[in-house]
Amino acid sequence: xxxxxxxxxxxxxxxxxxxxxxxxxxxxxxxxxxxxxxxxxxxxxxxxxxxxxxxxxxxxxxxxxxxxxxxxxxxxxxxxxxxxxxxxxxxxxxxxxxxxxxxxxxxxxxxxxxxxxxxxxxxxxxxxxxxxxxxxxxxxxxxxxxxxxxxxxxxxxxxxxxxxxxxxxxxxxxxxxxxxxxxxxxxxxxxxxxxxxxxxxxxxxxxxxxxxxxxxxxxxxxxxxxxxxxxxxxxxxxxxxxxxxxxxxxxxxxxxxxxxxxxxxxxxxxxxxxxxxxxxxxxxxxxxxxxxxxxxxxxxxxxxxxxxxxxxxxxxxxxxxxxxxxxx
Amino acid sequence: xxxxxxxxxxxxxxxxxxxxxxxxxxxxxxxxxxxxxxxxxxxxxxxxxxxxxxxxxxxxxxxxxxxxxxxxxxxxxxxxxxxxxxxxxxxxxxxxxxxxxxxxxxxxxxxxxxxxxxxxxxxxxxxxxxxxxxxxxxxxxxxxxxxxxxxxxxxxxxxxxxxxxxxxxxxxxxxxxxxxxxxxxxxxxxxxxxxxxxxxxxxxxxxxxxxxxxxxxxxxxxxxxxxxxxxxxxxxxxxxxxxxxxxxxxxxxxxxxxxxxxxxxxxxxxxxxxxxxxxxxxxxxxxxxxx
Numbered sequence: 001x002x003x004x005x006x007x008x009x010x011x012x013x014x015x016x017x018x019x020x021x022x023x024x025x026x027x028x029x030x031x032x033x034x035x036x037x038x039x040x041x042x043x044x045x046x047x048x049x050x051x052x053x054x055x056x057x058x059x060x061x062x063x064x065x066x067x068x069x070x071x072x073x074x075x076x077x078x079x080x081x082x083x084x085x086x087x088x089x090x091x092x093x094x095x096x097x098x099x100x101x102x103x104x105x106x107x108x109x110x111x112x113x114x115x116x117x118x119x120x121x122x123x124x125x126x127x128x129x130x131x132x133x134x135x136x137x138x139x140x141x142x143x144x145x146x147x148x149x150x151x152x153x154x155x156x157x158x159x160x161x162x163x164x165x166x167x168x169x170x171x172x173x174x175x176x177x178x179x180x181x182x183x184x185x186x187x188x189x190x191x192x193x194x195x196x197x198x199x200x201x202x203x204x205x206x207x208x209x210x211x212x213x214x215x216x217x218x219x220x221x222x223x224x225x226x227x228x229x230x231x232x233x234x235x236x237x238x239x240x241x242x243x244x245x246x247x248x249x250x251x252x253x254x255x256x257x258x259x260x261x262x263x264x265x266x267x268x269x270x271x272x273x274x275x276x277x278x279x280x281x282x283x284x285x286x287x288x289x290x291x292x293x294x295x296x297x298x299x300x301x302x303x304x305x306x307x308x309x310x311x312x313x314x315x316x317x318x319x320x321x322x323x324x325x326x327x328x
Numbered sequence: 329x330x331x332x333x334x335x336x337x338x339x340x341x342x343x344x345x346x347x348x349x350x351x352x353x354x355x356x357x358x359x360x361x362x363x364x365x366x367x368x369x370x371x372x373x374x375x376x377x378x379x380x381x382x383x384x385x386x387x388x389x390x391x392x393x394x395x396x397x398x399x400x401x402x403x404x405x406x407x408x409x410x411x412x413x414x415x416x417x418x419x420x421x422x423x424x425x426x427x428x429x430x431x432x433x434x435x436x437x438x439x440x441x442x443x444x445x446x447x448x449x450x451x452x453x454x455x456x457x458x459x460x461x462x463x464x465x466x467x468x469x470x471x472x473x474x475x476x477x478x479x480x481x482x483x484x485x486x487x488x489x490x491x492x493x494x495x496x497x498x499x500x501x502x503x504x505x506x507x508x509x510x511x512x513x514x515x516x517x518x519x520x521x522x523x524x525x526x527x528x529x530x531x532x533x534x535x536x537x538x539x540x541x542x543x544x545x546x547x548x549x550x551x552x553x554x555x556x557x558x559x560x561x562x563x564x565x566x567x568x569x570x571x572x573x574x575x576x577x578x579x580x581x582x583x584x585x586x587x588x589x590x591x592x593x594x595x596x597x598x599x600x601x602x603x604x605x606x607x608x609x610x611x612x613x614x615x616x617x618x619x
Contacts, residue, residue, distance in 0.1 A: 054421065104603050107363050107420065111554055112603065115596035118551075126589040236551075240428055247425050276440025279432055286429025291414045294422045 012258075013165075020157050028153045029225075030269050035160045036222045037265045039167055041245045041257035043214020046171065048243065049251030050180070051207035052187030053102065057113030058242045060120040061090045061212040063234030065219025067124065070137040070229055079143030083220045090216030094209035102204050117236045124231040136230025140223050160221050167214065172254065174210075183207050187252075244286055250296025259297055330462040335580045341469040343576020344476035348531040349553030350560070350568035351480055352524035357562060358500035359520035362412050363424050366431035367553055368546025370525065374399045375532040375541040376438055379447045388450055396529045404525035408518060431546070439543040446540040452533060472534045479530055480569050483523060487565065496520060548592065555595040559602045561612025570611060574598065 016035075020028045044058045065086040072082030101112040124131045131137070142151045143159070150156045174180050182203050185193040194200050223229050241264055249260025263282075271278045293299060349367055356362045364370070374395040381391040411430060415423045453471035457464050487493040498506040499516040507513050531549075539545055556575045560567025575595045583591040602609060 054424075100600065100604055104607060107424065108558070108603060108607070110424070111551070111558070112600065114551065115555070115593075115599060119593050119596055122590055122593055237547075240432075244425070244428065276436045276444075279436035280440055281433075283429045283431070283433025283436065287411060287426045287433065290418075290422045290426040290429065291411075294415070294418050 016161060020154060025153055028157050030266055032153070032157045032160050032225050033222075033269070034261055034266050035157075035164045036218050036225065037242070037245065037261040038257050039164055039221070040215045040218035041242055041249070041261055042167065042171055043211040043218070044242055045246050045249075045251060045253075045257050046174075046183070046214070047207050047211035048246050049253070049256060050175065050187060051183040051204060052190075053204055053208055054107065054110040055113045055208065055211065056110045056236070056239050056243055057097070057115075057117035057120075058211070058215050059234045059236070059238035060113075060117040061094065061215035062219040062222070062238070062242075063120060063124060063229075063231075064090050064093060065216030066223040066229050066234070067131060067137070067219075068216070069220035070140045070223045071130070073141045073224070074137060079141070079224060083217065086216045086220040087213045090212040090219075091209050094212030095205060098205045098208040098212075102201065102208060114236055114239065117234075117239050121231055121235055124234060131231070134230060134232075136228060137223075138228040140227045140229070142224055142227070156225060160225070163217065163221060167217065171214075175254070179203075179206075184252075248286065248289060248296060250298030253296065253298040256296055256298050263297075331584070332581075333463045334465070335584050336577060337463070337465045337473075338469050339577035339580030340573060341472040341476075341576070342580065343556075343573035344473045344480070345531055345535050345572075346549070346552050346556045346576050347480055347569045347572025348476050348527050348534070349549055350556040350572045351483060351565060352527045353553055353557040354560075354562055354565055354568045355483075355520050356524050357557075358565075359496065359517050360412060360416065361420060363420065363427070363554075364524075365424055365427040365550065366434060366546075367528070368548070368550025369431045369434040370399075370403050370528040370546070371532045371535065371549055372438065372541070372543065372546040373403065373434060373532075374529040375449070375536045375545065376442060376447075378532065378536070379449065379541045380442075382450070388452070392529070392533055395532065396526055399525040399529040400522045402525075403528060404522040405518065407525075408521045412521075431550070435543050435546070442543075444543060446542040449536040449541055451537050468537070476530070476534060477569075479527065483527070484565055492516075492519065552595050555599040558609055559595075559598055561609025563613060564609070564611045567609050567611040571609070 016031075020031050023031065040058065040062055043061075044055065047053050047055050047058075068086035068089050069079065069082040072085065073079060097113070097116050101109055101116070104112060125134055127133070128135075142149075142156055144150055148155075150159050175183070182193070182198050185196070185198060186200055186203055190200055245260035245264035246256060247260070248263050249256030249258065268278050268282070289297070293303065295303075349371060352370070353364065353367055356364055377395040377398050378388075378391040381394055382388065386394075407430075411426050412423060415426055451468065453468040456467035458467065458470070485493075487497055495506070495511045496516045496519055498509065498511060499513050500520075503513055506516075535545070535549070552575055553572070556571035557568050558571070559574055560569065560571025575598065578598060579591055579594045582594045606612075
């Protein structure tokens with residue numbers, strides 16, 4: 001099983017490295033967007049899937065990251081300074097928002113974060129002196145490494161790919177550390193986690209803020225990729241889509257965001273001619289998915305295995321009935 | 329000062345519409361722990377049913393009657409059987425996600441299948457202006473407020489004064505004891521969904537003349553209804569009314585005196601204050617934390 005995982009991962013990596021060289025500009029753009037959303041939803045997966053906090057304001061952090069990078073580049077500062085600042089911004093804002101919002105749980109938290117998203121969107125739209133209002137910010141530059149320019153779409157794609165891999169590794173490490181274990185403990189049984197001495201409040205806050213950092217980095221990369229941002233990219237609707245990407249892929253599965261972002265970003269671009277109907281089908285599919293596979297698409301193999309095992313077990317029971325008295 | 333009263337009255341009219349949607353929210357929550365993210369679309373759909381029938385040449389009151397029936401069948405019965413019942417056993421979040429999916433599907437189904445343009449809608453109340461000592465109040469504001477308020481109060485009276493209503497409350501408070509007492513629990517829960525659908529149809533009738541029928545008209549409405557429900561107190565039906573009116577009035581006053589650009593943040597600000605200082609809402613009781 002482990003070997004299969006490593007094989008699958010190698011195959012995926014090969015695909016991600018080789019595929020765009022065959023694609024045209026539009027295809028590369030689509031792949032880059034996919035990677036950007038994988039980064040963002042990886043962060044949301046940490047908050048939602050691993051720590052169990054219902055956050056519906058992820059696009060606000062995505063936006064904060066995007067605007068930070070856009071403004072820094074506008075003032076002629078380096079991308080390599082802007083990106084860490086974007087991450088730091090999101091971390092601080094994540095702590096500030098999370099501190100009051102995480103006093104409440106589940107649906108209250110969902111609406112508190114949703115409200116925060118609305119507020120951020122209003123700021124982006126109304127504070128024209130800073131954000132350019134509805135006109136947005138255009139001509140955002142692409143970065144360069146030393147003398148190596150990343151202006152080309154393919155070069156930029158590989159930069160985003162490096163970031164995606166590095167951030168994925170970081171998340172992988174985090175989830176395997178005692179911290180990561182504390183996150184999942186807190187999702188599965190908060191009261192027990194608390195009684196084992198885990199400071200629930202601090203860990204939920206941390207998972208929220210780290211999720212925000214991932215969104216901010218993704219937003220920063222996105223701003224430089226599309227070179228034009230406006231508030232319509234960072235609405236509540238965008239947050240809800242990100243949440244659905246995590247849920248559709250499989251919350252709490254490491255590769256869930258990869259699949260979820262494909263369904264949420266790549267498929268609708270591909271099926272652009274059917275925009276309205278695509279979203280209609282997507283929405284209906286989410287309803288059906290919740291009914292049949294509430295743990296997301298990646299829970300399918302597990303579900304099939306469980307079903308086979310219980311069928312085998314019941315067949316075994318039918319052949320060898322348990323002696324009386326042994327039945328528990 | 330006359331300005332203030334004018335803003336107050338039109339705020340009350342908007343607030344009473346929020347209250348209608350918020351009341352449906354709290355009823356569903358009480359009866360079946362369902363948070364309906366598609367509440368706004370539940371208002372949008374009957375509005376489009378009415379628009380279609382109006383195009384077919386039916387008079388408005390008949391359109392409304394048909395919209396009520398369609399709403400009860402689709403948004404009450406079919407929604408309960410198709411979405412809520414199969415998901416009930418998994419807890420709250422799968423239902424939330426499913427209703428998010430439902431709202432996306434409904435919104436884009438109407439956009440792709442009917443029209444993405446706002447559809448005009450006839451005035452329900454006569455186009456009159458009253459002058460009360462310098463304060464100008466429109467007949468539509470008064471009519472909206474009175475109609476919505478009487479619906480909310482009628483629903484309350486039904487819940488507290490009739491046997492069926494009391495049975496519904498019993499189901500909301502303790503499903504097991506209600507079953508033991510011989511109350512038909514699934515039927516009572518269906519009644520709740522039906523009432524929610526009817527309230528949504530009524531809200532559609534009141535809101536569409538001013539906001540026009542558009543596929544995304546439910547977007548803000550659903551969120552504000554939820555905020556209103558929380559502000560008033562989620563386990564109290566009277567809270568929905570109070571919360572709705574508070575949100576409607578504060579929004580209107582803030583738009584005039586503070587900043588119209590940030591009007592949509594008002595409900596959020598009150599909501600944040602309430603959950604920080606009185607998480608059970610202004611009229612709500614504290615709920616014990618379940619282990």
